[in-house]
Amino acid sequence: MDQDVEMPDKGAExxxxxxxxxxxxxxxxxxKGKVAVVSGTxxxxxxxxxxxSQTKLIVMTERGVVAGKLVEYLAHKSIYEKEGATDIPDFAxxxxxxxxxxxxxxxxxxxx
Structure with a gap:
C-alpha cells in the first residue's frame, strides 16, 4: 500500500x-519571511x-543604514509587486x- 507523502512547502512555511x-x-x-524572499539571495x-534556513538569522555585511533601507525596499517591493498595481510610489x-x-x-x- 503506497501512500503519497506530501513534502512541506518551504516557501509557504x-x-x-x-x-x-x-x-x-x-x-x-x-x-516577515514573505518580505525577505523578495530577495533571490x-x-x-x-x-x-x-x-x-534553520536559524532564520541573516548576518549582513552592509552597515545598518544601508541594511535598513534595503529592508525597507524589500517591504516596498513586496507590497507593490502585485500584478496590476497602480500608483506605485517612487522609492528613489x-x-x-x-x-x-x-x-x-x-x-x-x-x-x-
Missing part, C-alpha cells in the same frame, strides 16, 4: 516565519539546507544620496 537580519554595526531587523539562503525619493551607491551594490548582491 517561510512566509509565516520571521527572519532576523543583523548588520555588523549592531542593527537588527525583524522581517535571501530566498536561496532561507530555503536551502544552509544554517540560515526615499534614498539619501550618501548611501545610494552602497544600496545599489547591496541590491545587486541580494538580487532585488
Amino acid at each position: 517561510l512566509a509565516e516565519d520571521w527572519v532576523c537580519m543583523t548588520s555588523p554595526d549592531g542593527f537588527t531587523f525583524l522581517v 535571501l530566498k536561496n539562503s532561507l530555503t536551502s539546507g544552509l544554517e540560515e 525619493e526615499r534614498v539619501a544620496p550618501e548611501i545610494a551607491l552602497e544600496l545599489l551594490m547591496a541590491a545587486d548582491y541580494y538580487e532585488v
Whole structure:
C-alpha cells in the first residue's frame, strides 16, 4: 500500500516565519519571511539546507543604514509587486544620496 507523502512547502512555511537580519554595526531587523524572499539571495539562503534556513538569522555585511533601507525596499517591493498595481510610489525619493551607491551594490548582491 503506497501512500503519497506530501513534502512541506518551504516557501509557504517561510512566509509565516520571521527572519532576523543583523548588520555588523549592531542593527537588527525583524522581517516577515514573505518580505525577505523578495530577495533571490535571501530566498536561496532561507530555503536551502544552509544554517540560515534553520536559524532564520541573516548576518549582513552592509552597515545598518544601508541594511535598513534595503529592508525597507524589500517591504516596498513586496507590497507593490502585485500584478496590476497602480500608483506605485517612487522609492528613489526615499534614498539619501550618501548611501545610494552602497544600496545599489547591496541590491545587486541580494538580487532585488
